[in-house]
Amino acid sequence: xxxxxxxxxxxxxxxxxxxxxxxxxxxxxxxxxxxxxxxxxxxxxxxxxxxxxxxxxxxxxxxxxxxxxxxxxxxxxxxxxxxxxxxxxxxxxxxxxxxxxxxxxxxxxxxxxxxxxxxxxxxxxxxxxxxxxxxx
Amino acid sequence: xxxxxxxxxxxxxxxxxxxxxxxxxxxxxxxxxxxxxxxxxxxxxxxxxxxxxxxxxxxxxxxxxxxxxxxxxxxxxxxxxxxxxxxxxxxxxxxxxxxxxxxxxxxxxxxxxxxxxxxxxxxxxxxxxxxxxxxxxxxxxxxxxxxxxxxxxxxxxxxxxxxxxxxxxxxxxxxxxxxxxxxxxxxxxxxxxxxxxxxxxxxxxxxxxxxxxxxxxxxxxxxxxxxxxxxxxxxxxxxxxxxxxxxxxxxxxxxxxxxxxxxxxxxxxxxxxxxxxxxxxxxxxxxx
Numbered sequence: 001x002x003x004x005x006x007x008x009x010x011x012x013x014x015x016x017x018x019x020x021x022x023x024x025x026x027x028x029x030x031x032x033x034x035x036x037x038x039x040x041x042x043x044x045x046x047x048x049x050x051x052x053x054x055x056x057x058x059x060x061x062x063x064x065x066x067x068x069x070x071x072x073x074x075x076x077x078x079x080x081x082x083x084x085x086x087x088x089x090x091x092x093x094x095x096x097x098x099x100x101x102x103x104x105x106x107x108x109x110x111x112x113x114x115x116x117x118x119x120x121x122x123x124x125x126x127x128x129x130x131x132x133x134x135x136x
Numbered sequence: 137x138x139x140x141x142x143x144x145x146x147x148x149x150x151x152x153x154x155x156x157x158x159x160x161x162x163x164x165x166x167x168x169x170x171x172x173x174x175x176x177x178x179x180x181x182x183x184x185x186x187x188x189x190x191x192x193x194x195x196x197x198x199x200x201x202x203x204x205x206x207x208x209x210x211x212x213x214x215x216x217x218x219x220x221x222x223x224x225x226x227x228x229x230x231x232x233x234x235x236x237x238x239x240x241x242x243x244x245x246x247x248x249x250x251x252x253x254x255x256x257x258x259x260x261x262x263x264x265x266x267x268x269x270x271x272x273x274x275x276x277x278x279x280x281x282x283x284x285x286x287x288x289x290x291x292x293x294x295x296x297x298x299x300x301x302x303x304x305x306x307x308x309x310x311x312x313x314x315x316x317x318x319x320x321x322x323x324x325x326x327x328x329x330x331x332x333x334x335x336x337x338x339x340x341x342x343x344x345x346x347x348x349x350x351x352x353x354x355x356x357x358x359x360x361x362x363x364x365x366x367x368x369x370x371x372x373x374x375x376x377x378x379x380x381x382x383x384x385x386x387x388x389x390x391x392x393x394x395x396x397x398x399x400x401x402x403x404x405x406x407x408x409x410x411x412x413x414x415x416x417x418x419x420x421x422x423x424x
Binding site: 067069070072073075076077079080083084087088091094095098099101102105106108109112113 | 398
């Protein structure tokens, strides 16, 4: 019984996959997933037009939304400049830290290797000095 | 590559600002900013040569040239945006965000693809150079993703009346940003071992699969996001084309510059790790 159920699942899987692909491949606007607000919009517009032709009413609350564009534009360009500059500063710090560590390690290794005797340098555990990596 | 890159880039940004300010006030002295950048770069090269670092100076010439080119392109882009491109009839001045938003999204794609390619090749060849490219791409791509996610809501406030909506493109872009943020967090937590590198590489590859979804989400799932540049859209006014084209050029140069710089830093960091292991093998320092 369980085996039959599992084979049903296996048959259903390709079908589900096919349906998903069909839904994805369908041309835009062909599916009936239009939001209810969009369907109601013409009705609301008709109501508003009928209301305007029949009476004049005072607004309640704010007169309407007026979004100033200037501050938004300045904020957007400022955000881009700030993000890029902050990242450049981070790169500078990373670079300085890496260069400092590299210099310190190279000096330490050179000093210690010079101090080591040939016997010690060739002992087990001592790896040969790696050559600097070649940049592509 | 050193902290001079940071100072050069800061100088370039300052020059772009000076030039833009001078142009907007109509004073020709602003044009001196661009040659000043090149002079500063040349002075830097000369100083390095004096210090006996001719090899480093020669190696950094392409980088300095790229910085200067990016700065000049940024100046031209700002001029085209604010003095050539007309104001849009419905969106007004806010439409000018478009000239930064779209090219930064393209730069984000480029960097994330670089990260995914580097990750895939690292998984295949286990070469540290590809890992450095993966790290650079993920980090630079995240910066441009932040730019996209910062400028988009400011546009949306005017266009849609709200800063954020769970539109398919916005949501998938946020998801891609979170995937590459995970990559960076994973690689930034202490010293990444082989397991962390492989796991992060897999994450970058998953992020790559998401990129086409971001691109085609607007057409497939009927979001609110504008589709001006697609075949379904109505296109842009011919006078707006130079600003957009220069935006693409500037952000392409910027992403190349940042990827290059970050890659080189990562290579130095890999060399540091290599030397630390060498020193630990010699018993010179304690192995971390």
